[in-house]
Amino acid sequence: MKAASSILALLFHVLLLTGCNKEEDEAAPNQWVNNTEELTQQNKKKVSITQGITGTLTLIEGNCMPIIGPNSTCKEYPIKRKIVIYPYTTLQEANRHDFLYYTLDAKPVVTVESDAEGFYQAKLTPGTYSVFIQENGKLYANGLDGQGGINPVRVEEDMVVSFNLRLDYAVY
Template identity: 35%
Template sequence: MSENRLSIILKPAFLLLALSLFTACKTGERNKSFQGICGTVIFKSGNHMPGPSRPQPKGQPVVRDVLIYELTKIDQTEATDDGFYSKIKTKLVKQVKSGKDGQFCVSLPPGSYSVFVREEKGFYANLSDGQNNIYPVTVEKDRRSTITVDITYQAVF
């Protein structure tokens, strides 16, 4: 095979190899460890009762203010009804807005936090643990905690 033909074959192969290595490096940069909370905010309304041959509605991703507070117990709030709180007495750590796809990400130091979303009727969180902590999420060093915040006050289960 002549040197010219070999060059025609090898140059594109070399360029393809170089491009794939460059892309791998760029992808690796995007996948660096993230420390904090990422999630999706979903609004659910209507009938979510299970039934035969009835598909479960998934809800709609929504734009909302997501508020991250120091870990908050129920007695550190003024609760109203249906998962709503009018006042939270712990410190607000960070606030972020979910996108049209409902997704959000917030960088946080290691620790335990409570997650709320802002609704017209107040702060909303519909989960608690056995120690009366409201929507508790733990962030570990160099780890991403992934959650789904379901807003369900207009849904029936």
């Protein structure tokens, strides 16, 4: 029994190390590590569109289990990535890989890139869309609506929707 649990522990660590193949990021500006609320407020000042979506993209990593004391390795900070926006897409219309990565047959509506502070914006016509983060050549999304829609956002006439995104590599 002890050998089986040791094998399972080893397998878990191998999967953990090989499964989290995130792209290399430039060092996050220290003032923004775990200070996402202030970052989001600053990024709102950059909005220059009158219709579409805007937001802040952050990456969260480390051990984010509740820890008493200063030993937490959990950190969240802004990153640069491509944000790919598709027509509203459901789980039934997508091929899922590794639980959170997708491939789609549809064509993207627009692709934008977040800046060093994670800020992005996309001018869109009224409608409902699915928003993905491009990560290692795959499409990442970690949100669903009650109908199986992947990372959905609805844009209405003369409306800018705040839609923050998080790329999650943390352990909980």
